[in-house]
Amino acid sequence: MGEVDRRKPKVVIVGAGMAGLAAARRLHVCAGDLLDVVVVEAGDRIGGRIFTSEFASARVEMGATWIHGIEGSPIYDVARKAGALIPNQRGDDGETQFPWERMDGFPSDALTLAEGGQALDPALLRRISALFSHLKSLIVSGEIAADKEIVSVGAFLRSGFESYRAANGGDWMEEAAFAMHECGEREYTAVDDLYTLDLAAEEEYMEFPGEHITLPGGYSRVPEFIAAALPPGTIRLGRSVSRVEWRLSGDHGVKLHFDNGEVELADHAIVTVSLGVLKAGINGAGGLVFSPFLPEAKRGAIERLGFGLVDKLFMEIEGGIGKVKSPFPFLRMAFDPGRHVAEIPWWMRRTDSICPIYGGSHVLLAWFVGREAAEIEKLNDDDIIHGVHATLAGFKSPAGDFGRISKLRRSSWGRNPRFLGSYSYVAVGSSGDDQDALADPVDASLQILFAGEATHRTRYATTHGAYLSGVREADRLVQYYGFQGYGS
Ligand SMILES: Cc1cc2nc3c(=O)[nH]c(=O)nc-3n(C[C@H](O)[C@H](O)[C@H](O)COP(=O)(O)OP(=O)(O)OC[C@H]3O[C@@H](n4cnc5c(N)ncnc54)[C@H](O)[C@@H]3O)c2cc1C
Structure with missing residues (x-):
């Protein structure tokens, strides 16, 4: 350790999403005040791609929605401790407990219609x-x-x-x-x-066994609970890192440059920004830049791995609570490859369902992916409503009217410079070895470490993958300094 023995080693964690918070918590538990740890977050909130919100008097998730398998999931464990599995756990502040997305689990009573309105033969x-x-x-x-x-x-x-x-x-x-x-x-x-x-x-991708659930208290309760256990002042919001300088000679090996011109020295940076932000950095399109450049193995992995776009569109049916004539079905749409109904816009044709966020809700949800999601982020509300109405008209069944959409809310993970996409995948031309290469530290003195969902070889694209990657990198530092056994 040499020089750093004389003062506390400084660790700056870039990003207060699941990976960054899990890393901070693990370092706090295992190293206590032997390390100086801060989390710098570009946004004005913690949680990153976990973001519980409200729309039309319902609790909705703009990002992560499900715990994919509860048996052995660290996210389930935190959610349980945080009280997020039980409604009305917001305390005595009088806050309303809204009904929440998929509070009735995954629906089994879908109505599958073919374009034109005909029910598909069961x-x-x-x-x-x-x-x-x-x-x-x-x-x-x-x-x-x-x-x-x-x-x-x-x-x-x-x-x-x-x-x-x-x-x-x-x-x-x-x-x-x-x-x-x-x-x-x-x-x-x-x-x-x-x-x-x-x-x-x-074949390598793994899920935890057991039920897939949503959280009555909102997914954001999970990062909030972890953050609350950190020493006050650990997390600094509104601190956007534009460049990470490393291999510096002198007392500190790493210097972080912020958007506002400020700098912060550190011995280690744990970088948890999305793969989209890393890609932008090496492509000269904004994002996070490293100087000197990251090693070729790391750059190649960043380039080859895939980072996709998924957006959620929430829509309120006109009339609001209690005024919907008949409950909107869990509508699954089988589009005619011959484009039977010309009015249906192209950006609806690869969405498989429009469904209430729980049985009987006046709030509907449709998911968009890739090009269609990018289009949804660009269109104005009126154009989207018009396109959804044309689609519903194209699937109108003898069962009758689907109602009218009065307002909507959508995510825009692709346009947001703090994410530039939704979650990672292994693209043709890459492999799990690239995920490992992304997770590898860049040098023996651990100046720059990488965590985040895209760095987990078998559980990428999830909140639990992000969490486990944060713990992994914290443990790497704990081992480096020989702090094992400190807190527990
Ligand atoms: C629509 C959608 C649905 C999803 N559904 C599920 C689901 O059902 N179940 C599931 O398990 N997972 C789901 N996911 C994936 C899951 O949300 C992510 O895998 C996980 O939250 C990623 O956490 P992370 O810490 O790796 O990254 P992030 O959450 O992206 O955290 C990184 C943080 O870094 C910050 N940051 C970025 N750039 C900078 C910078 N330059 N300086 C400082 N800070 C910066 C960001 O603001 C962010 O807070 C979903 C994601 C989306 C978008």
Whole structure:
């Protein structure tokens, strides 16, 4: 350790999302006041891509929504301790407990309509769903026939569908039903085009077992709970790092430059900004810049890995609470590849559902991915409402009127310079080795460490992956200084 023995080593964590907060908490527990730890956050709130909000008297999640598997999940553990699993845990401040998104779990009573309004034949739907599930199970179990030609999830799914069609025939409705499942897969993985999603890497992806749940108290309770356990003053909001200088000679090896011209010296920086922000930095498009440049292995990994865009669109049905004539169904939409209804805009055609945020709610939700999400971020409210109305008209069933949208709220993760996208994926041409390369420290003295969801080889794209990556990098420092056993 040399020089740094004379004073407390200084650690600056860049970003107060799940990874940054988990790292700060772990360092606090394991090193106490033996380290000087600060978290600098560009935004005016903590949580990053976890952001609970309110819309039309309902609690909605603009970012992370589900705990994907509760058994063994560190996020579930924190949520439980934070009281986020129980409604009305905001304390005695009189704050209203709103109904929350998917408070009734994942709905099983979907109404699947084909473009034009015809209900899809349940037997056809069952066949296509079974086919899709079978193909997915082959991907995740790695039991794919060795075919070196097929490298993407998109190509594999399509070849499975083509084989099915060759054996069974079928019309455009089968194609539309299969495409609807592909849209769901795009949502889950954040890829614009499933042909860019690496097939082999999917086998490595892991989920925790058990139920998938949403949080009655709001997802933001999780980062809030972790932040509350840090010493006062640890987190500094509104501090945007533009450049990280490293390999400096002198007392400190790292210097952080902020947007406002200020600087801060440190011995270590734990960088937790999104892969989108890192990509922008190396492409000269803003983001976070390193000088000297990061090593080639790190730069290559940043370039090759995928960072996708997923946005959520919340819509209120005119009339508000209690005035909706009949509950809006959990509507799944099978679009006609021949574009039956011309008025439906292109940016609706790869969205698989519009559904109430819980059964009977007057707030609807649709998810958008890739190009369509980028378009949703650009359009004005009136154009979106017009496009959604045209879509609903195109799916109008004999069951009747779907109602009118009066107002909306959407996320814009792509345009926000603090994120520049939603979550990472393994693109064709990259592999889990790139995620490991992203996680590797850049030098033996651990001047710059990397955490964040994109650095976790098997649990990327999730809040728990982000959390675990923060703990990993904190432990790396704890081990470096030999602090094990301090707090616990
Ligand atoms: C729409 C959507 C839905 C999702 N759904 C789920 C889900 O259901 N379940 C799930 O597990 N996960 C979900 N995720 C993914 C999950 O939210 C993320 O994987 C996780 O929150 C990422 O945490 P992180 O700490 O790695 O990054 P972030 O949350 O991005 O944190 C990084 C922080 O760095 C800050 N920052 C950026 N640039 C700078 C800078 N230059 N200087 C200082 N600070 C900076 C940012 O403001 C941010 O607060 C979803 C994400 C989105 C967008």
